[in-house]
Amino acid sequence: MPPFELLERDGLARLGRLDTPHGPIETPALLPVLHPDPERQPASAKFLRERLGVRAVITSAYITWRTPPLRTVAERDGLHRLLGFDGPVMTDSGAFQQHAYGSVEVGPDEIIDFQNRIGSDIATVLDVFTEPESPHDAAAAALTETEARARRARAARNGLLAAPVQGALHADLRYRAAVGASEVGDVLAVGGVVPLLERYRFAELAQLLAAARPGLTPAAPVHLFGAGHPMTFAFGALFGVDLFDSSAYLKFARRGDVMFPDGTVAVEDLREEVCGCALCAETPLTKVATWPAGEREARLAIHNLDVSLREVARIRQAIRDGTLWELVERRATAHPAVRAGLLAAMDRAETFLPTEPDSRRTFRETGADSVRRPAVVRFRERLAVYAATRPSPQVTGRRALRPEYLRDLPTDDERGAPIAWSVDTPLGPVPLELTDLYPVGPYLGVEEFSLRPPVPRSGDVPSARGTNWTEAWTERQVLGLLEWEFGADAAPVLARGLCGERSRRTGRLRTIVEGHEPMFVVGTDGIPRPTFAGGRRLHALLTAGERRVGVAPEAVPFVRAGRSLFARFATGADPALVPGASALLVGPDDALLAVGRLVLAPHEIGRMARGVAVRVTAHADRPVPAEDLELELREHGAAVGGDSVKAAGRPPSDSAPSDGDQ
Numbered sequence: 271m272p273p274f275e276l277l278e279r280d281g282l283a284r285l286g287r288l289d290t291p292h293g294p295i296e297t298p299a300l301l302p303v304l305h306p307d308p309e310r311q312p313a314s315a316k317f318l319r320e321r322l323g324v325r326a327v328i329t330s331a332y333i334t335w336r337t338p339p340l341r342t343v344a345e346r347d348g349l350h351r352l353l354g355f356d357g358p359v360m361t362d363s364g365a366f367q368q369h370a371y372g373s374v375e376v377g378p379d380e381i382i383d384f385q386n387r388i389g390s391d392i393a394t395v396l397d398v399f400t401e402p403e404s405p406h407d408a409a410a411a412a413l414t415e416t417e418a419r420a421r422r423a424r425a426a427r428n429g430l431l432a433a434p435v436q437g438a439l440h441a442d443l444r445y446r447a448a449v450g451a452s453e454v455g456d457v458l459a460v461g462g463v464v465p466l467l468e469r470y471r472f473a474e475l476a477q478l479l480a481a482a483r484p485g486l487t488p489a490a491p492v493h494l495f496g497a498g499h500p501m502t503f504a505f506g507a508l509f510g511v512d513l514f515d516s517s518a519y520l521k522f523a524r525r526g527d528v529m530f531p532d533g534t535v536a537v538e539d540l541r542e543e544v545c546g547c548a549l550c551a552e553t554p555l556t557k558v559a560t561w562p563a564g565e566r567e568a569r570l571a572i573h574n575l576d577v578s579l580r581e582v583a584r585i586r587q588a589i590r591d592g593t594l595w596e597l598v599e600r601r602a603t604a605h606p607a608v609r610a611g612l613l614a615a616m617d618r619a620e621t622f623l624p625t626e627p628d629s630r631r632t633f634r635e636t637g638a639d640s641v642r643r644p645a646v647v648r649f650r651e652r653l654a655v656y657a658a659t660r661p662s663p664q665v666t667g668r669r670a671l672r673p674e675y676l677r678d679l680p681t682d683d684e685r686g687a688p689i690a691w692s693v694d695t696p697l698g699p700v701p702l703e704l705t706d707l708y709p710v711g712p713y714l715g716v717e718e719f720s721l722r723p724p725v726p727r728s729g730d731v732p733s734a735r736g737t738n739w740t741e742a743w744t745e746r747q748v749l750g751l752l753e754w755e756f757g758a759d760a761a762p763v764l765a766r767g768l769c770g771e772r773s774r775r776t777g778r779l780r781t782i783v784e785g786h787e788p789m790f791v792v793g794t795d796g797i798p799r800p801t802f803a804g805g806r807r808l809h810a811l812l813t814a815g816e817r818r819v820g821v822a823p824e825a826v827p828f829v830r831a832g833r834s835l836f837a838r839f840a841t842g843a844d845p846a847l848v849p850g851a852s853a854l855l856v857g858p859d860d861a862l863l864a865v866g867r868l869v870l871a872p873h874e875i876g877r878m879a880r881g882v883a884v885r886v887t888a889h890a891d892r893p894v895p896a897e898d899l900e901l902e903l904r905e906h907g908a909a910v911g912g913d914s915v916k917a918a919g920r921p922p923s924d925s926a927p928s929d930g931d932q
Contacts, residue, residue: 281626359390363385400438421454625874666692768790
């Protein structure tokens with residue numbers, strides 16, 4: 271079974287779980303660099319694990335190998351005994367020393383064998399480090415050698431292997447390296463970036479990551495070597511980096527520097543208590559500044575590591591909340607170089623769009639650059655298609671489809687010709703019937719708290735002739751949203767016999783019904799999500815393959831009963847779908863089983879062997895009887911016991927079921 275599972279996501283950024291012999295690593299994760307000599311660690315491994323919550327670390331197999339006393343202990347007792355750490359340990363192979371000193375004494379095959387013998391949880395290939403400015407031919411030759419070493423390492427390694435992704439700043443080589451690493455690696459380690467990080471060349475780092483990203487398999491975590499300052503973590507996570515390592519916490523402490531997510535301060539310059547963490551509550555930094563050099567260094571190292579770990583936790587929460595772009599934008603204000611990197615990332619929307627979710631809970635503006643996010647790029651592209659077949663709009667100051675605003679705003683002129691009303695939003699002019707859609711509807715920006723434009727008076731719009739136009743506007747909004755989501759050809763047929771129901775409290779469109787039966791539910795993102803009845807209507811109308819995700823035969827009864835569809839049982843998906851989009855789940859005969867929302871992008875579904883591909887939101891009215899499910903389980907060799915069959919008829923919970931459910 272592949273060791274990595276995706277649990278939640280926000281675009282390329284992921285919450286995942288990497289299984290190792292010494293326990294799982296919940297990602298994104300920071301792996302502090304520990305010196306293999308416990309006497310040279312700033313604090314004991316037990317302190318790091320119990321007090322700071324460190325769950326995994328990285329150490330140097332090369333330093334261990336070249337230091338006879340450490341080597342003896344590691345080979346006799348194992349790496350974990352040497353470090354005094356019982357959690358997952360990743361080992362570096364000497365590539366950094368090769369970069370710093372020009373060469374290392376150990377060979378690539380020998381260092382892999384050594385990592386095997388000492389019990390490394392994740393061994394790393396000794397790659398040929400390539401400087402960013404290396405000419406193409408030199409970088410290509412180095413990459414060829416690295417790829418050969420990686421293939422030999424895979425053959426010699428039964429455990430987890432980190433395969434390097436080199437290639438300097440050459441986009442074609444980075445992509446080639448990503449594809450090659452994906453074929454042999456359990457962890458994909460993007461290397462050769464330390465010189466960029468040291469020189470604050472974040473725009474080029476964005477270029478490099480964007481080039482590699484399409485070639486990296488989604489089935490393995492991505493490790494960015496050397497990104498040790500907390501200011502850089504959110505930026506890396508934006509590109510889907512799952513693992514970071516840090517020796518910076520110790521290096522900065524040696525210089526007397528205190529790290530924060532928005533920069534670094536010399537401890538000797540502090541005159542105020544600027545940190546309120548538990549460590550600083552016990553001993554303020556202003557007091558630490560007066561300590562002897564050795565004690566001060568150890569204390570600052572612990573502080574810097576604590577700050578770094580908290581920043582990674584903050585990133586995990588942002589992924590859960592769908593607010594990572596906002597966090598990156600806030601972090602980019604810490605330094606112009608980071609902002610340059612963010613702008614370079616925004617220039618490469620095509621890198622993010624395949625996994626960009628169809629909506630998020632909110633869209634909060636942090637600055638003028640917020641309107642350059644991939645979500646806005648996609649919205650504007652779709653808006654251009656929607657508006658192309660409509661008459662030139664008239665702009666109104668009204669900003670939302672509320673009944674009290676629509677009573678005097680006609681949908682047609684006196685000759686019966688439709689009037690295309692548009693609203694001037696922070697994202698540009700938007701047809702009035704679409705203003706509840708993400709990212710316009712939940713957009714929260716400065717304008718929201720500034721002076722609002724005046725509401726047009728009755729004389730500012732064509733004569734309403736004393737008619738209440740609210741119902742006509744509801745019809746237009748229903749038709750507009752169905753066209754936006756399901757296409758101009760399908761929408762008129764789909765809308766026949768349907769009507770919209772608005773919230774009495776807010777006036778927002780909330781349900782699209784046929785008679786009294788809900789067909790679509792409209793959330794705060796403005797997107798019409800089909801119920802199972804709506805799914806049946808869509809299934810009959812759309813062509814085969816459209817809006818569909820295929821379900822393997824052995825998973826059919828589970829999906830039909832409302833259980834999530836796991837990746838290894840998904841047989842394909844409409845490539846036009848994106849994470850978060852509603853889809854029809856169909857069996858091999860195209861029979862409709864359920865309606866759900868994608869967790870994986872279509873291009874990821876065939877490449878992931880673990881985790882949920884689609885979470886079911888609505889399913890058949892009559893769940894499959896428990897005895898039929900039990901028979902299906904037994905026929906396919908699955909274990910029957912506990913509540914596995916009983917739970918199959920229950921509606922899905924918010925938490926993803928285990929792999930044993932299918």
